[in-house]
Amino acid sequence: MATPATGTPQNGLQRRFKGCSKIGEYEMLQKLGEGTFGEVHKARQRSSGNVFALKKILMHNEKDGFPITALREIKLLKMLSHDNVLKLEEMAVERPRAEGRKRAILYMVTPYMDHDLSGLLDNPDVKFQEAQIKCYMLQLFKGLRYLHDNHILHRDMKAANLLINNRGRLQIADFGLARHYDEPVPQRGKGNGEARREYTTLVVTRWYRPPELLLQLRRYTPAIDMWGAGCVFGEMFKRKPILTGQSDLHQAQIIFELVGSPNDQSMPGWHDLPGAEPIRQFPPSNGTMAQRFRELSPTGLSLIKDLMRLDWRRRINAIDAIDHPYFKENPKPMREEDIPTFADSHELDRRNARGQKQALPPAPAGGTVGVGPNGEWTGSGPPPNSWGNGDRRYGGPQDRGPPGVDRPPRGYNDRGPPRYDHRPPPPPPLEGGRRPNWGNGGNLPPPPGEGRHPLPLPPRYGPDGGDRRRNQPPSGDTYIPSYQGGERPRGSREPDERQQRRGSRDSANSRDGYTDERRPYRDDRRPGDSRGVARDRRDGRTRSRSPDRRGDRDGRDNRENRGRNDDIYRRR
Amino acid sequence: MVSAAGTPQPPRRERPRPPPPAVVEAEQQWIFVEDELLQAPSIVEGMAPEEERTLRRKGINFILQVGMMLKLPQTTLSTAAVFFNRYLMKNSLKPKPGYKPLHHYQVAATALFLATKVEENCRKMKELVVACVRVALKDPNKLVDEQTKDFWKWRDTILYSEDVLLESLCFDLNVESPYKTMYDMMKYYGVEHNKKLRNSAWAFLADSALTQMCLLFDSRTIAAASLYCGARMAEVSLEDDDGKPWWEIQHVKLRNIRRACNLMADIYERSPDKDEDANKYSGLRTPEDGIDFGDTPRSMEGVQMTGQELSQSQPTANGTGNATERGSEEGELDG
Numbered sequence A: 001m002a003t004p005a006t007g008t009p010q011n012g013l014q015r016r017f018k019g020c021s022k023i024g025e026y027e028m029l030q031k032l033g034e035g036t037f038g039e040v041h042k043a044r045q046r047s048s049g050n051v052f053a054l055k056k057i058l059m060h061n062e063k064d065g066f067p068i069t070a071l072r073e074i075k076l077l078k079m080l081s082h083d084n085v086l087k088l089e090e091m092a093v094e095r096p097r098a099e100g101r102k103r104a105i106l107y108m109v110t111p112y113m114d115h116d117l118s119g120l121l122d123n124p125d126v127k128f129q130e131a132q133i134k135c136y137m138l139q140l141f142k143g144l145r146y147l148h149d150n151h152i153l154h155r156d157m158k159a160a161n162l163l164i165n166n167r168g169r170l171q172i173a174d175f176g177l178a179r180h181y182d183e184p185v186p187q188r189g190k191g192n193g194e195a196r197r198e199y200t201t202l203v204v205t206r207w208y209r210p211p212e213l214l215l216q217l218r219r220y221t222p223a224i225d226m227w228g229a230g231c232v233f234g235e236m237f238k239r240k241p242i243l244t245g246q247s248d249l250h251q252a253q254i255i256f257e258l259v260g261s262p263n264d265q266s267m268p269g270w271h272d273l274p275g276a277e278p279i280r281q282f283p284p285s286n287g288t289m290a291q292r293f294r295e296l297s298p299t300g301l302s303l304i305k306d307l308m309r310l311d312w313r314r315r316i317n318a319i320d321a322i323d324h325p326y327f328k329e330n331p332k333p334m335r336e337e338d339i340p341t342f343a344d345s346h347e348l349d350r351r352n353a354r355g356q357k358q359a360l361p362p363a364p365a366g367g368t369v370g371v372g373p374n375g376e377w378t379g380s381g382p383p384p385n386s387w388g389n390g391d392r393r394y395g396g397p398q399d400r401g402p403p404g405v406d407r408p409p410r411g412y413n414d415r416g417p418p419r420y421d422h423r424p425p426p427p428p429p430l431e432g433g434r435r436p437n438w439g440n441g442g443n444l445p446p447p448p449g450e451g452r453h454p455l456p457l458p459p460r461y462g463p464d465g466g467d468r469r470r471n472q473p474p475s476g477d478t479y480i481p482s483y484q485g486g487e488r489p490r491g492s493r494e495p496d497e498r499q500q501r502r503g504s505r506d507s508a509n510s511r512d513g514y515t516d517e518r519r520p521y522r523d524d525r526r527p528g529d530s531r532g533v534a535r536d537r538r539d540g541r542t543r544s545r546s547p548d549r550r551g552d553r554d555g556r557d558n559r560e561n562r563g564r565n566d567d568i569y570r571r572r
Numbered sequence B: 001m002v003s004a005a006g007t008p009q010p011p012r013r014e015r016p017r018p019p020p021p022a023v024v025e026a027e028q029q030w031i032f033v034e035d036e037l038l039q040a041p042s043i044v045e046g047m048a049p050e051e052e053r054t055l056r057r058k059g060i061n062f063i064l065q066v067g068m069m070l071k072l073p074q075t076t077l078s079t080a081a082v083f084f085n086r087y088l089m090k091n092s093l094k095p096k097p098g099y100k101p102l103h104h105y106q107v108a109a110t111a112l113f114l115a116t117k118v119e120e121n122c123r124k125m126k127e128l129v130v131a132c133v134r135v136a137l138k139d140p141n142k143l144v145d146e147q148t149k150d151f152w153k154w155r156d157t158i159l160y161s162e163d164v165l166l167e168s169l170c171f172d173l174n175v176e177s178p179y180k181t182m183y184d185m186m187k188y189y190g191v192e193h194n195k196k197l198r199n200s201a202w203a204f205l206a207d208s209a210l211t212q213m214c215l216l217f218d219s220r221t222i223a224a225a226s227l228y229c230g231a232r233m234a235e236v237s238l239e240d241d242d243g244k245p246w247w248e249i250q251h252v253k254l255r256n257i258r259r260a261c262n263l264m265a266d267i268y269e270r271s272p273d274k275d276e277d278a279n280k281y282s283g284l285r286t287p288e289d290g291i292d293f294g295d296t297p298r299s300m301e302g303v304q305m306t307g308q309e310l311s312q313s314q315p316t317a318n319g320t321g322n323a324t325e326r327g328s329e330e331g332e333l334d335g
């Protein structure tokens, strides 16, 4: 089989190509976390000494080759360049030395960021001042303005996908669900506009999912990312996600409790949306925003209300959010370079920290330490009990929501590689001869994989596996997966959705073409592990890279992983 | 993606934006001067330049034929052809001790496989493999299925060559299809219903796809050249915007448009099997440094074309989609 020609031949082209290097050019450091399609490692570039994050792309469906979801993310990231968007430096290739044909392992190389926002908020030692929150929010809005202005919807806004470094820089990461937006971009003072075409509603991690998506609006707009930004804004004060629904319906319910029931003024057209029916039964609410966010000044409150406006057309866009009076009043946004630095916080560390925390007795309810009952930034010490092992970890929306259900046939609706060129695809040419087939296919981004909130592991069996969380009653909701028997892969993607997705995948052009499925999240969170133990195991797993690849020919991959995870659980 | 946010409301149509700088940069590393094409790895390894060009053409014909069988859109095929041509700027097709190259059909099949994913026009692996085997064996009705050895050979080759291709391509996957850009440009000027213009522009792209044009010019330039060609053939003039000539609005250089047109004229002239038609591109010849359309000659005068070696064994340029490779001998993979 071909091996790539090594370098360029002598006397040949004297050109240094950029964009792909060998893994040997990096020295692997520790593992930072796991995403839905691979592990993330910290690594040092040997030539420069600079530190990067390497996200390993696992081939979960080997018979379709390199995952199309990863191709999409790479394509998109390669088009973008903005201070507040994570940059794809290059790709790195690891070629197994073993005899015989072996496929390469590929990594996405991005600058190393010291924290993700979710981890930072989870760390009780980290205090955010309001000026700092303003600095982060401004950066988030600038990133979003850039994306939206360039016709890109992120579709997975959440704290875990916002990376922050120790120089105060915030960057939007994880473009695994992003796609091109085939509509006019938001204009100053004009909200987020309306879309003419339909997109899949199966996007955004539930806790950050806007009401119009929950009600199945398919012509959604950049407003969906703005809603998520609102959730993140609130989360920075509360230090935990502010709307932690246990099902889509429950999510809608708590949204309307917070911001008020939808009506013809607040959300024109809401009752015509496909998902409106069950909403009618909700008890009316006037909203509790002001009570809930007492720590916010009137302008701060007006910003969060603007971001969490039910009417997606009038929800504030990123351009206007940057100009919001909130950022002009005192305390003024901190400058990035003035933001204090914190110890690194990444998923795995956090997981372990949480494990320790859980061994502690619950903190007093509504304590005055950490975030006070009213959310003021008072004391130090452990945060209020609610975040320790409370709601955020329950039955977690680790899913971003169902994946490609009711996906439109390719080539019709959800088209368009994310291009800078935003005009709609051309119609078929008129007649005769050689013709372009203009309808070149839909471009559905990957179906949502599991989000990776600092959520705990779904309970597992095993010695003490009948776990605390199981005590919490599911709220009579089909979403709460049953973990008994460990049949389910990690992550709580709704079972019916999985099936539907299977059936509906790429209906037009590739009925059984490429799996859009993101790899089930191999969650190995082990609440209760002590740090050291966890690290040992982690290293063990890190080293055993090869089993991941063994599924090569027949897609045994997932099964194997699952088996392996179960194993880990039994061991503990 | 450079535009400043919140620019004022566009008038009746949005001005074409320049391509994002990152994309331009990535595309730029794949643009060569004519002489550099003669430094392609296979040629450096001792393959005759004509032979190398022939293999390129055969590979692209393979892509077109498999693509037709699978009813793939032209945009996907042009992306596959770009991948194929780029691969050959990094890898040799000539065997030597310790190096067993991919066959050009293998490269072509893998490039097409990747392009279907990149362009979101996926086909079942099985369909793709079957079409590859049939085209390779030159037997469109050949019975191929999972039982046959050929099937597995091809399937494995494609799967195992994909990451080699991706690495060679430096993951530069944002290949703007000139077809789409050209169509957008036509719509911008409201000329998309002009049949003559459209067909000429289309033929230009189809003809250029079989050349190494994509290694010499960026795709916007190729698209603009096709539009220029169409406009000239149909005697349509493209309007200025605010006193800016159309090519500036479209973010391309007039000089490059002219170079591309001149190249096509050359290629056509040298094409071994051109028919009795006059060189339809000769009318496009213009000095590269002329001022603008209005006062540039429509004749051979002032041609400053270089790199003629390029064109020696180029294929038909008759714009009729004669994509079928006749009389090529290799049927089977040896891999």
Ligand SMILES: Nc1ncnc2c1ncn2[C@@H]1O[C@H](COP(=O)(O)OP(=O)(O)OP(=O)(O)O)[C@@H](O)[C@H]1O
Pocket: A032, A033, A034, A035, A036, A037, A038, A040, A052, A053, A055, A086, A110, A111, A112, A113, A114, A115, A116, A160, A161, A163, A173, A174, A175, A176, A346, A347, A449, A450, A451, A452, A521
């Ligand atoms: N550049 C980076 N620097 C530091 N940490 C990073 C970096 N990129 C990713 N991480 C860590 O890895 C986690 C997963 O990354 P990312 O969100 O890109 O992966 P993913 O596979 O798309 O995950 P998911 O789909 O589950 O959200 C992040 O939440 C973050 O903690």
Ligand SMILES: [Mg+2]
Pocket: A035, A160, A161, A174, A452
């Ligand atoms: Mg993520």
